[in-house]
Amino acid sequence: MARAAQEKIQTITTVSPSKLKVMINHVINRQRPMFIAGPPGIGKSDIVAEVARQQRRPLIDIRLPLLEATDIRGIPHLAEVTIRDADGNVVKNEQNVPLTEKIFKWSNPTDLPTDPNSRALVFFDEMSAAPPSVQAATYQLILNRRIGSYVLPKDVVMIAAGNRVKDKGVAYNMPTPLANRFIHATLAVDFDDWQEWAIMNRVHEHVVGYLSYQPNDLFDFDPRRESYAFATPRSWSFVSDLLYEPQADGSYRETDLPMDVLGDLIKGTVGEGPALKFLSYRKQATNLPRARDILDGTVTKLNTKQMDVCYALTTALVYELTDDVKRAESAKQMGVKNSHDEMYKSADRFFQFMMDNFEPEMTVMGARAFMATTRDHPIKPNNLSTWKVFVKSYSSLIPSMNA
Numbered sequence: 546m547a548r549a550a551q552e553k554i555q556t557i558t559t560v561s562p563s564k565l566k567v568m569i570n571h572v573i574n575r576q577r578p579m580f581i582a583g584p585p586g587i588g589k590s591d592i593v594a595e596v597a598r599q600q601r602r603p604l605i606d607i608r609l610p611l612l613e614a615t616d617i618r619g620i621p622h623l624a625e626v627t628i629r630d631a632d633g634n635v636v637k638n639e640q641n642v643p644l645t646e647k648i649f650k651w652s653n654p655t656d657l658p659t660d661p662n663s664r665a666l667v668f669f670d671e672m673s674a675a676p677p678s679v680q681a682a683t684y685q686l687i688l689n690r691r692i693g694s695y696v697l698p699k700d701v702v703m704i705a706a707g708n709r710v711k712d713k714g715v716a717y718n719m720p721t722p723l724a725n726r727f728i729h730a731t732l733a734v735d736f737d738d739w740q741e742w743a744i745m746n747r748v749h750e751h752v753v754g755y756l757s758y759q760p761n762d763l764f765d766f767d768p769r770r771e772s773y774a775f776a777t778p779r780s781w782s783f784v785s786d787l788l789y790e791p792q793a794d795g796s797y798r799e800t801d802l803p804m805d806v807l808g809d810l811i812k813g814t815v816g817e818g819p820a821l822k823f824l825s826y827r828k829q830a831t832n833l834p835r836a837r838d839i840l841d842g843t844v845t846k847l848n849t850k851q852m853d854v855c856y857a858l859t860t861a862l863v864y865e866l867t868d869d870v871k872r873a874e875s876a877k878q879m880g881v882k883n884s885h886d887e888m889y890k891s892a893d894r895f896f897q898f899m900m901d902n903f904e905p906e907m908t909v910m911g912a913r914a915f916m917a918t919t920r921d922h923p924i925k926p927n928n929l930s931t932w933k934v935f936v937k938s939y940s941s942l943i944p945s946m947n948a
Contacts, residue, residue: 561735562592562742569596572728573666573702578687580672580724581706583732584766585714586777589706590670592732597666602702605667607656609675609683610715617654617682618692623647654686654695663698673707673716680723687726713768736760739778744863744914749785754857755826756781757910762819776815783814784823830854836861839898840869840891847902855903859911866895867918874922889928896931900938909942 560568565581569592572579581589590606597604628636628644636644658665672680682692687705690697697703705727708714736756743753756763765776774780787810789797800807812820829851834844839862847855869888876884895915899908912935916923926932 558729559731559733561733562588562738563735565592565730565732566596568730569593569704570600573600573704576702578703578705578727580719580727580729581704581732582673582709582729583706584712584764584768584777585708586766586779587732587734587764588778589732590668593666593668593670593704593706597668600666602664602666605656605658605665607667607669609669609672609679612675612679614678614682617679617686654692657686657695658698658701661698662700664700665698665702667697667701667703669703669705671707672705673709673719674714675717677717677720680717680720684723684726687723711768712766734764734778736763739763741914741917743782744860745918747864748782749788750857750860750864751788751823751827751830752781752785753860754830754854755823757856757860758826758853759822762815762822765816765819772816774813774816776819780815784811787811787814826854826857830857833858836865840865840894842890842894845894845898845901847898852904852907855907856910859899859903859907860914862895862898863911863914863918866891866915870919870922870924885928889924892924893929893931896929896935900931900935905939905942909939912939912943 569579573596581593583589594604625645625647628646630636638644657667669683672683686692686697687703690701708716709731710716710718740753740757743756762776763778763781767775787802787807788800790800791797802810808820808824811823814820815823833849833854834847836858838844847858849855866888869891873885873888896912899911903911926936929935
């Protein structure tokens with residue numbers, strides 16, 4: 546019975562990244578500190594940084610394991626101060642010179658904001674990896690927003706994060722007096738949230754495609770496993786970086802690294818099992834038509850029955866068409882007439898190709914992703930000849946779509 550109750554509590558306190566963002570925004574508005582727990586590599590720090598950017602708050606990232614207790618409390622030092630009487634008047638000697646004395650004072654804590662107008666988000670990252678003495682040094686700061694004579698500016702907010710003891714990293718059990726000063730949330734991996742983030746952040750189409758086909762491989766961390774390489778959202782983003790070759794103009798192209806070298810790098814990033822499956826998927830995906838040829842109308846039919854690899858093609862189409870939208874917007878800003886004509890032709894081919902060749906699930910994925918990546922520059926559906934057919938066939942699968 547006790548075990549069932551514990552599992553129920555864990556379920557209640559486990560949240561997805563999208564829900565966590567809502568929670569962080571709410572506790573910030575209430576100026577209540579939150580502690581975010583979770584396994585390594587799932588985006589705890591990135592989510593806090595994203596919220597700070599959205600709220601236009603400077604992020605002060607404090608890694609508690611690197612500090613001593615005195616870094617939080619401050620270091621005592623001998624300071625010379627002016628002597629005052631009981632009424633607050635300066636005491637002077639016979640020569641009318643103010644009298645002074647030396648007393649011990651505490652210096653301001655390391656890295657904490659001193660500007661009274663600061664709106665910073667103070668992020669105590671890896672708090673659970675800090676020794677208990679360092680964690681204990683934050684007691685007063687977390688609860689009372691002050692430590693000694695230092696007072697946290699009124700608009701500054703605090704968030705903390707760390708791994709759980711059961712994750713087998715460097716982690717200490719949080720002292721209960723400190724734990725009771727926080728609102729707690731445990732972050733869990735959510736594939737739908739990750740997929741949306743990945744497409745918005747241009748993660749390589751083969752990574753997005755493979756994980757759309759095998760979502761369970763997004764996260765396979767097991768603390769009992771003796772392996773330094775394992776799949777997490779973070780390590781898959783590293784794989785994406787390995788597949789791209791940055792160019793001088795800021796664009797990217799496919800890496801020309803030898804396949805055996807690239808394969809070993811990927812194995813050392815997400816582990817051998819996921820890596821071998823991904824490399825097999827990538828080999829099949831390279832035989833698909835180029836996204837540009839589809840959007841230009843050169844290719845209209847898909848000559849493959851391996852629909853699993855088409856997740857990668859769908860992602861590539863979204864990226865390519867999103868670039869077309871951005872180029873059209875830039876041309877419009879430069880005063881080019883009919884700047885969007887070619888883009889709308891490409892968009893029509895995009896929707897027509899998906900409807901002709903893909904299963905409904907993949908077609909909806911492509912439409913959703915394209916709408917998300919062009920949110921800042923939405924297209925006008927009335928300019929698409931395929932829109933009415935698309936709405937009639939798929940609007941029931943996209944409830945939020947404005948027909």
